[in-house]
Amino acid sequence: MRDFFRSVRLGAAWLMGLALLSPLAAQSPADQQAAEGTVNIYNLDREAHVGGVEIHGPISKAVASQAMQLIRTIRPDVDDLKVLLSSPGGDVLAAMELGEEIRKQWAWTTVDEDGECFGACVLVLAAGVRRIPTPENVGLQRMNFDQKEFVANLSSDKGKQKYAGVAKRVETYLARMGMPKKLFQEMSAQQSSPKVRLLDAAKLKTLGLDGSDPAYEQWLRENNNQRPPPSN
Numbered sequence: 001m002r003d004f005f006r007s008v009r010l011g012a013a014w015l016m017g018l019a020l021l022s023p024l025a026a027q028s029p030a031d032q033q034a035a036e037g038t039v040n041i042y043n044l045d046r047e048a049h050v051g052g053v054e055i056h057g058p059i060s061k062a063v064a065s066q067a068m069q070l071i072r073t074i075r076p077d078v079d080d081l082k083v084l085l086s087s088p089g090g091d092v093l094a095a096m097e098l099g100e101e102i103r104k105q106w107a108w109t110t111v112d113e114d115g116e117c118f119g120a121c122v123l124v125l126a127a128g129v130r131r132i133p134t135p136e137n138v139g140l141q142r143m144n145f146d147q148k149e150f151v152a153n154l155s156s157d158k159g160k161q162k163y164a165g166v167a168k169r170v171e172t173y174l175a176r177m178g179m180p181k182k183l184f185q186e187m188s189a190q191q192s193s194p195k196v197r198l199l200d201a202a203k204l205k206t207l208g209l210d211g212s213d214p215a216y217e218q219w220l221r222e223n224n225n226q227r228p229p230p231s232n
Contacts, residue, residue: 037063037087041070044078052082052108059090059120064098071105081107083128089119092143092166096173099127103177106216111137118196119143122187123170125209126177129216133204139196140187143170178214183207 037057044051053070055063067083075081083102102109102124109128111117117125117133119141125131171184186207190197204210 036060037090039063039066039070041074042084044074046077049077049079051078052084054084054086055124056086057088059087059095059098059124061091061094061097063090064094067098068101071101071107075105075107081105083107083109083124084115085109085111085117085121085125086115087117087121087124089121089141089144092120092123092170095120095123096169099124099173099177102127103129103213108132113137122209123173126174126179126183129213131209131211133199133210135201135204136198138204138209139198140190141196142191142194143187179208180206183209 037055037059039056040054042052042054051074053067053074055067057063071081071083106129107127108130109125109132111125111133113134115134116137116139118139120143122138122140125133125138167188170187174184175181186197199207199209201210
């Protein structure tokens with residue numbers, strides 16, 4: 001019964017955030033273009049088997065799709081593929097889709113001293129088999145969604161039902177990535193606030209955002225630190 005009431009409270013927090021979200025449709029075309037993120041390959045050395053993909057700016061469907069394509073392209077030539085993140089957030093569903101591919105490809109995720117990772121970017125960070133964030137550069141923030149997809153031609157009640165469904169998908173996704181329940185709970189609590197809650201080193205560890213996937217580490221131990229098998 002206690003878990004039931006906790007779920008109700010967390011769901012309510014996400015729905016409170018719904019009323020505060022700014023529709024993407026309210027942005028002018030120039031603003032939308034300025035807010036586009038970019039994806040690039042960086043430090044790629046095929047002979048040394050090193051390299052990665054860097055993401056700057058908001059995570060949209062287009063950015064996630066491009067990042068996934070580049071990850072698949074260079075994965076056969078790189079041992080420890082790193083995804084460098086510097087993003088103020090973006091679309092939740094796009095971030096989870098990208099995160100699934102990152103985990104499938106056994107890629108690392110990093111946030112360096114010059115970067116930032118807020119909101120939906122945290123979902124991507126959580127996907128890394130090794131996660132190397134910089135304290136105070138990662139923050140929990142109210143999540144954003146593609147408004148056209150979630151509220152177009154929908155009644156208020158149906159819109160809220162759809163948002164509640166997405167909240168459940170986020171919870172399931174984080175569990176699949178091996179994150180502690182505390183991370184989803186604290187992300188949910190942030191839905192009603194417009195502020196970014198920055199995470200220090202201790203909090204990053206507690207929430208699982210600084211660490212590694214046990215299955216990945218076990219595979220490395222059992223295979224003498226050889227390169228992980230490529231995913232199709």
